Amino acid sequence: MLVHARALLVGTAEGRTAYIDGDLHDPAAVIAEAGKTLDFAQPIGLILSGVMGHVPDYEAARSITRQLVAALPSGSYLSLNDGTSLISAEMQQAQDDYNDSGATPYTLRSPDEIAGFFDGLELVEPGVVPCPQWRPDDAVDTPADIDAFGGVGRKR
Structure with a gap:
C-alpha cells in the first residue's frame, strides 16, 4: 500500500495526494490527518x-x-x-x-x-x-x- 501511495504522492495539477499511516479504530486521528490535505x-x-x-x-x-x-x-x-x-x-x-x-x-x-x-x-x-x-x-x-x-x- 505504501509503495502505491508513494507513486501517487508525486502529485498532479489536478490535486494533491497524501498517505495516512493510521488506525481505522481511531477515526478521529484519521480525520485530523486527512484534514491536512482535504478541504472539509x-x-x-x-x-x-x-x-x-x-x-x-x-x-x-x-x-x-x-x-x-x-x-x-x-x-x-x-x-x-x-x-x-x-x-x-x-x-x-x-x-x-x-x-x-x-x-x-x-x-x-x-x-x-x-x-x-x-x-x-x-x-x-x-x-x-x-x-x-x-x-x-x-x-x-x-x-x-x-x-x-x-x-x-x-x-x-
Whole structure:
C-alpha cells in the first residue's frame, strides 16, 4: 500500500495526494490527518473497500463508519464494499482458512449488514448489490454474482 501511495504522492495539477499511516479504530486521528490535505468545506468521497471486515464486531465497524461519515460535509459520498458468503459456500471455508493462517482476521458480513453501513445516507441506485452489478461493463467478462457486496451513499 505504501509503495502505491508513494507513486501517487508525486502529485498532479489536478490535486494533491497524501498517505495516512493510521488506525481505522481511531477515526478521529484519521480525520485530523486527512484534514491536512482535504478541504472539509467541499464534498469528499470516502472509500472503504474490503476493510470493514477487519473490524470483527459489527457495531464497532458501524460506529467507525458513522464517525468518519459524520466528519464529512453535506454532498459527500461513501463507497463501501465487503465480503459475504451468500453466493459461494466455498467463501466461508476460504475465510476460515485465511483466519487460521495467522493473518489479520476478516469477518464476512451479510448483504443486510453491509447495507447497514449506509444508514442515514441516500443510497445511489442500484443500492447494495454484488459489486459487478454496480455499473456493469458489458465488455468485461465478470460474473454477475460474487461474494463482495457494496454500494454508494450520499450524505444529505
